[in-house]
Amino acid sequence: MAVKVVMPKLGMAMKEGEVSVWNKQVGDAVEKGESIASINSEKIEMEIEAPENGTLLDIIVKEGEGVPPGTAICYIGEEGEALQESENEKPEKEEQSPPQKTENKITRGIKQAAKSRVKISPVARKIAEKAGIPIETLEGTGPGGRIVKEDVLTALSAASEQKPDEDAHEEKEQKQTMTPMRKVIAERMHASLQNSAQLTITMKADVTDLLSLQKQLASAAKERFGTKLTITHFVSRAAVLALQQHPHLNSAYQDERIITYSHVHLGMAVSLDRGLVVPVIRHAEKLSLIELAKQVSESAEKARQGNMASDNLQGSTFSITNLGAYGIEHFTPILNPPETGILGIGASYDTPVYKEEELVRSTILPLSLTFDHRICDGAPAAAFLKTVKEYLEEPAGLIL
Template sequence: MAIEVVMPKLGMSMKEGTVSFWNKHVGETVNKGELLAGISSEKIETDLEAPVDGTLIEIAVQEGNGVPPGTPICFIGNPDEKIASPVCQQTEAVEKRGEDEAAGTNGVRKSASNQGMSNEKQSIKVSPVAKKMAEKAGLKLEQLKGSGPNGRITKEDVLQAIEEEKNQKLEQESSAVNQDPGSVNKTHVSGMRKVIATRMQESLLHSAQLTINMKADVTDLIRLQKSLCEELQDEIRLSLNDFIARAVVLTLKKHKNMNSALINDAIESYKHVHLGIAVALEKGLVVPVVRHAEACSLLELSKTIKSHGKQARAGQLTTEQMSGSTFTITNLAFYGVEHFTPILNTPESGILGVGAATDTPVFVGEELQRRSILPLSLTFDHRVLDGAPAAEFLKSIKQLLEKPYLLLL
């Protein structure tokens, strides 16, 4: 008997999962534990293993399509086994519906004669003006979708169809001029990439984002970091990002207006700091969350950040571990980037972008010294707070980074 493989539930809040790719084709033999497909939900990517030995006899959900958890996505059984899969059932329903529509009132199917085709055309509801316009433009009425009463094709429907056809021709001509068809490789956007694309676009559309920049002298901080690493080398290696995270948490406790969100025309301020730390993966970006970060010491914060980063790279994060953040940090220092414009992880009101520290000659009093300067970029939601309080928030982070001993308290 065929075994149905269903869409797994990757988290308590998961409503839909997407088949990112199939590793097997219909008719191929699969072994228990072998990679069968890639599954994604929200920002989670995971592998789906075959639960039994057998033959993949039916794929019910194609690549790029999403279905609720528990929905059959494929069937494994014997090579010659036949099943009534959702795909077959859907096909049968469509075919039966077509047969019913083709049948007369006495249940006898009409032949595809010229008379039948003529009757089909006559059944199309269209205004005289729209019909004349469509004929002049060379449009087939059966290909037009009517927006009038009972699906009647109107003048506006024809004008829209003409405009769409015109735009399509322009795109094709532009593509033919600018691109060699053989040099274009199209990849269907799905899974994690699709979620990120949607969220970034929604973030820009539904918030008033502004980015301000500031530089912090982290010479003393780097010196303290190296000293602590030597002392704690057997326990944990503190990174510069750990100190920055600690500075952000302490500052959020002081500037509560940044630890907030605008939801349904009301500003919600949070008592706890749930800190999101962006982690870059091969397939996209994920943001694991350090919950109740205000209760963590520097060492505890560092351990949690590293643990979450390790889980993210192994694809082991749950949906719950990537939701509920109140503020996010994204660091591009590894890539040599200095200032950049991070996009809000909505509904949060702020996100801090950290660039690469560079050695710069700086006057300290009358003396020219070599100092390590760290660029910081703060994007905030101007609907929630104005430029002055946002600048005060960023200034407070700068002051903590320039007086690193305060981060140890």
């Protein structure tokens, strides 16, 4: 009897999932545990694996189509097996003749094996296949050499520049349907700006001593806890400690009331190929520096792999975002509703600084704090940022 494969529920808040790309087509043989499709919800993308050995008998949900959790997306069974009417959610397909396999099975198997060896994101694969670009010719710039969306777009741009001159003046447009994740990001960011009074202030911290401490702790942290301590971890710890001293930044504006939290659920923004997610470190105020560092790193890795449940992407009381890796110093982070504050970390740089009468080389870390002026005035927000700066400049307090 055919096995029904359904859209999984990726967390309690998930309302709809979308099939990003089918890795198999009707009539293809599949093995148990083999990836047959990629799906994405509002904040997560993951692979769907075949529950049994068999043949892909029917595809119910097309690429780009969204359906509620529990909806059948395909059926797997024995080759030539007929689906019962109760199994087939598209009765009009019953009168159609079985798909004709015109391609040599060996040739198709070779092609599929070649594709499976190439590390490529589902979105990048879909764009490449639609554009007719062999993925084997692409060079990946993602983690571990993975081919991401930007690599395919770069290849498309390079190909268009090599076309004959008669096409040079031809205007072209590329239209893409927004993914559920992109829609949510767009809606939340627009609502954030529309429904709050956002103001950004900046400050610079001298992290020369902090970098020295980081080097001293690096080998021990890696050996004992398997964690590489980064500037982001230290800033996160400083922010958590500062929030306990300035709880007005650890609050939310809801129904004309200000809710101040005693706990710190720290949101850490993570950039993905397809958008942005914010994993939440719950009760960060109870964690030591190394415990916080481990959870931040593990959450970021799960988010990048698409293994983060949607329930772990909600409920933050304060967020941190880092654009330092891109060379950005100061910027304007957008609040993650309904939070009152979000701290941005910029790119550190070396500069000469006077310490008393002596000119010394110091490392400066730019910080950008966006806060909701309806809840917090400029002076209290500046006091919070000043406390973060003090912790970073006197880093012993971060490990005590």
